[in-house]
Amino acid sequence: MHPIRLIALLVAATALSNVANAQQPFLTTGQWTALRDESNGAVPYENLRYLTTLHRVPATSQFDQAANFILQRAKEYGLADAHTEQFPIDGTKTYGLMRSYLGWEVEEGRLWEVRPDHLLLGDIATEPIRLADYSHSADVEAELVDVGSGTADTDYAGKDVHGKIVLADGVLARVQQLAVLQHGAAGIVSDMPNQTTAWSGLDKTVVRWGHLDARQPSGFAFMISRQTAESLRARMRDGSSVVLNAHVKATVGPGHWTVVTATIPGSDAASSGSAEIIYSCHLDHERPGANDNGSGCVTILESARIIARLIRTGALPPPKRTLRFIWGPEVEGTMAFLASHPDIRQRARANIHMDMVGGDFFKNKSVFHVTSTPWSLPSFVTDVGATFLDTIRSAASGYAAGELSAEEGIVENRVGEKGSRNEFVADVTPYSAGSDHDDYDSSTIAVPSLYLRDWPDIYIHTDHDSLDQIDATKLRRVALLGAASGYAYATVDAQQLPTLIPFLTAQAESRLAQTFGAAQQQVKSSQLEPNMALYEARNLLRQALHRETAVLDSLVAFTGAPPSADSEGVGALTAQATAFDDWLGSP
Ligand SMILES: [Zn+2]
Numbered sequence: 001m002h003p004i005r006l007i008a009l010l011v012a013a014t015a016l017s018n019v020a021n022a023q024q025p026f027l028t029t030g031q032w033t034a035l036r037d038e039s040n041g042a043v044p045y046e047n048l049r050y051l052t053t054l055h056r057v058p059a060t061s062q063f064d065q066a067a068n069f070i071l072q073r074a075k076e077y078g079l080a081d082a083h084t085e086q087f088p089i090d091g092t093k094t095y096g097l098m099r100s101y102l103g104w105e106v107e108e109g110r111l112w113e114v115r116p117d118h119l120l121l122g123d124i125a126t127e128p129i130r131l132a133d134y135s136h137s138a139d140v141e142a143e144l145v146d147v148g149s150g151t152a153d154t155d156y157a158g159k160d161v162h163g164k165i166v167l168a169d170g171v172l173a174r175v176q177q178l179a180v181l182q183h184g185a186a187g188i189v190s191d192m193p194n195q196t197t198a199w200s201g202l203d204k205t206v207v208r209w210g211h212l213d214a215r216q217p218s219g220f221a222f223m224i225s226r227q228t229a230e231s232l233r234a235r236m237r238d239g240s241s242v243v244l245n246a247h248v249k250a251t252v253g254p255g256h257w258t259v260v261t262a263t264i265p266g267s268d269a270a271s272s273g274s275a276e277i278i279y280s281c282h283l284d285h286e287r288p289g290a291n292d293n294g295s296g297c298v299t300i301l302e303s304a305r306i307i308a309r310l311i312r313t314g315a316l317p318p319p320k321r322t323l324r325f326i327w328g329p330e331v332e333g334t335m336a337f338l339a340s341h342p343d344i345r346q347r348a349r350a351n352i353h354m355d356m357v358g359g360d361f362f363k364n365k366s367v368f369h370v371t372s373t374p375w376s377l378p379s380f381v382t383d384v385g386a387t388f389l390d391t392i393r394s395a396a397s398g399y400a401a402g403e404l405s406a407e408e409g410i411v412e413n414r415v416g417e418k419g420s421r422n423e424f425v426a427d428v429t430p431y432s433a434g435s436d437h438d439d440y441d442s443s444t445i446a447v448p449s450l451y452l453r454d455w456p457d458i459y460i461h462t463d464h465d466s467l468d469q470i471d472a473t474k475l476r477r478v479a480l481l482g483a484a485s486g487y488a489y490a491t492v493d494a495q496q497l498p499t500l501i502p503f504l505t506a507q508a509e510s511r512l513a514q515t516f517g518a519a520q521q522q523v524k525s526s527q528l529e530p531n532m533a534l535y536e537a538r539n540l541l542r543q544a545l546h547r548e549t550a551v552l553d554s555l556v557a558f559t560g561a562p563p564s565a566d567s568e569g570v571g572a573l574t575a576q577a578t579a580f581d582d583w584l585g586s587p
Contacts, residue, residue: 006107016465023567025499026384026488034392035483037407038306042416044298045467047073048358048475052467053233053299055128058329059103059255066257066283070301070327074262077305078312082262087336090254091215096339097444101332103255106132108247110276111189111222113408115243116235121189121423122222129463132172132190133211133222135248140165140186144242145350146233150175150188151361152397160187165244167232169193172221173213180219187246188221191229199458201226206462209286220248236430236587259328259337264308266322266490269553273560275321276347277489278447279303280436281354282330287404288466291366291457295329295470302479303352307487319490321349326366330355334436338445347557349379350489351449353437357478360471361425366454368400368426368478375431375543377441378550379448380558381489383507386428389486392477410480412472419473448554452478452483494561504568507574508548515544523584537584545577 016297027035050069055061058269074082089100109124122130130141142164147155150168162184164443168175169191179185194208204227212219224232255341260283268274280294288294303323310316324344326337338345359366371388372382392410399409400423412419431441437449459465492500522537552566552573559565 015204016323016555025496025503026387026492029486031487032317032484034310035306035487036410036480038310038315039410039476039483040302040306040420040481041117041472041474041479042266042410042414043305044295044358044479045301045391045417045470045472045473047298047301048290048294048470049467051294052290053410054496055124055287055288056132056282056289057104058257058286058332060105062287063284063329064258066329067260070260070283073301073327074304077301078308079262079275079304080265082260085259085261085337085340086255086256087340089258090315095332095336096358098332098335100257100336102134102252104214104250104252105134106131106248106250108249109135109222110247112245113242114245116240118525121224121244122369125209127463127578129207129209130223130229131248132188132223133209133311134214135187135220135250136218136252137185137219137250138246138248141243142186143243144189144232144236144244146236147175150179153178156183156426163572165189165246167229167236169229170508171212173216174219176219176453177217180326184281185273187219189224189229189232189244190221191224191226194461197456197460198366198456203349204230206459206464209461211248214252220246220250221247229354257329257332257336259326259333261324261326261337262304263325264311265318266320267318268320269322274433275319275349276324276344277350277352277486278344278348278440279323279325279486280354280440281327282333282336283327284329286452286461286465286472288463288483290465290467290470291359291454292460293330293355293366294353294368295356295453299354299475299479300325300327300352300359300482303486304484305374306479306483312313316487319487320489320493322347323486323490329435331439334439338439345445347436348440348445350379351437351440351442351447352385352482352486353435353451353500354387354453354456354478355451355453356460357436357452358459358470359470360474361422363469364459366425366457366459368424369432369449369453370456371432371437371453372428372430373448374441375547377446377448378547378554380551380555381448381450381485382428383504383551384488385450385452385481385485386507386582388481389424389428392481393424393426396422396477410477417472419476420471422471422473424477436557449577452481484556492555492559494559494565495567497559497561500555501566501569505572508551508569508573512544512548512573512576512580513543515540516583519580519584533582538581541577541580541584545573548573549561
């Protein structure tokens with residue numbers, strides 16, 4: 001047999017066995033198959049189609065329209081206790097450790113070049129991203145002055161910007177402070193980069209999202225592409241006087257944050273020790289904001305629909321713990337909701353957070369990441385997500401190689417939006433901050449989070465973050481990953497420990513072995529004298545053992561079993577770490 005053919009057969013056999021077994025030991029094969037068959041990528045894709053028509057800045061009417069849409073869907077999907085909550089904001093009121101911000105209502109925003117060309121440069125009626133958030137009302141016709149980045153005093157030396165409009169590519173709030181408040185400019189036109197990646201600047205037609213400081217009393221900003229900005233700069237350099245007309249009708253002031261929540265009640269919801277698993281996302285951001293973060297919001301909604309329907313039809317029993325779903329403004333909504341519901345905060349045991357999960361890997365250059373909890377909060381929740389990720393990735397590879405069917409490969413090519421046939425380009429990474437999961441993982445709340453995210457995304461925070469970059473197959477796979485992980489967190493019990501502890505111990509052993517490799521490098525470090533290098537290497541192993549032991553303990557505590565239930569696993573890890581420590585030797 002040709003060796004390549006043999007390898008292909010072995011790969012296929014591995015993929016097939018993974019499809020059947022890799023989801024073990026957290027769910028039965030029957031549970032996994034039921035979740036997989038109910039999962040759908042076209043349903044979240046259609047929900048996303050609507051969300052991308054709204055400019056979802058927190059505390060605006062379009063954000064509330066998005067919230068109402070989610071609420072209606074949650075009711076249609078049969079979720080319990082679906083409702084919205086409004087949290088007043090005025091810039092001073094606090095929620096937990098966080099100070100509230102301000103609301104913004106905008107009716108009109110239009111920018112024209114009046115001379116020498118006569119040209120419409122932006123209109124929020126068709127493209128809301130063209131007007132920076134928290135712009136104030138204005139009606140001015142004025143000359144444009146190039147101030148470079150506009151963020152340093154020297155950018156204004158020898159320039160009279162009073163009553164004029166400045167062209168700047170620096171951080172908007174800083175330009176507002178200097179140009180508008182200190183130097184009396186009427187407003188700003190900006191091509192500020194926002195969330196740069198290796199691809200930034202290659203496509204000069206993208207228009208980036210911008211926001212001013214809502215607490216400042218005046219100023220407006222229009223966002224233009226790098227291409228348009230370069231053409232304006234070139235003409236001004238050649239001596240042309242460019243005159244613009246800016247018209248904005250908007251108010252910045254007190255408002256409210258809206259949060260939608262709904263549940264799938266657990267069978268022990270009425271008992272005193274009842275627990276909750278919380279799914280979160282952030283519903284805000286600019287239009288279209290397809291991947292960031294319409295995708296996360298429609299995908300937790302799809303995870304909810306999958307589980308609710310399977311329970312309703314009797315295919316799955318209700319889980320022991322309650323599943324709660326929360327859609328609100330990023331960080332602000334999470335903080336306001338948790339600060340206002342100490343009872344829910346106290347019942348929360350795990351969080352699944354989705355922020356950017358639908359990008360087509362080959363369009364937005366992303367990799368899908370399962371993000372580990374921080375060192376301060378070791379938890380088995382990461383292992384659950386990583387295990388289902390493996391299952392889905394193997395299935396996707398098997399399909400892409402022509403060895404598995406579309407259903408086995410969890411592809412969305414049935415009815416409705418057709419998804420890709422892509423492999424699932426994904427990994428497990430160390431902790432990374434930057435979204436609402438920070439709040440759950442923080443020491444004040446200390447609820448371990450399974451954070452699911454695409455990164456990088458070359459279209460983040462731009463007018464190109466549209467439905468065109470979204471893959472219905474990816475939405476289906478991530479909705480399944482979310483549903484399976486949440487259902488596992490909500491059902492896991494002490495009877496599963498004899499299977500789960502050895503499984504988790506094996507995962508921990510493989511990570512300890514990796515740490516041993518790092519410790520060996522550390523011993524050879526030329527930066528430290530030999531005794532110090534050995535001390536640091538041993539400390540690495542000691543901390544890794546501490547972390548992995550805490551992962552096993554977290555599962556035992558979750559199930560309510562006695563702390564000794566993982567003693568065999570802890571013993572195996574300690575023996576392994578001791579052997580590694582011996583092998584490091586002495587200097
Ligand atoms: Zn985001």
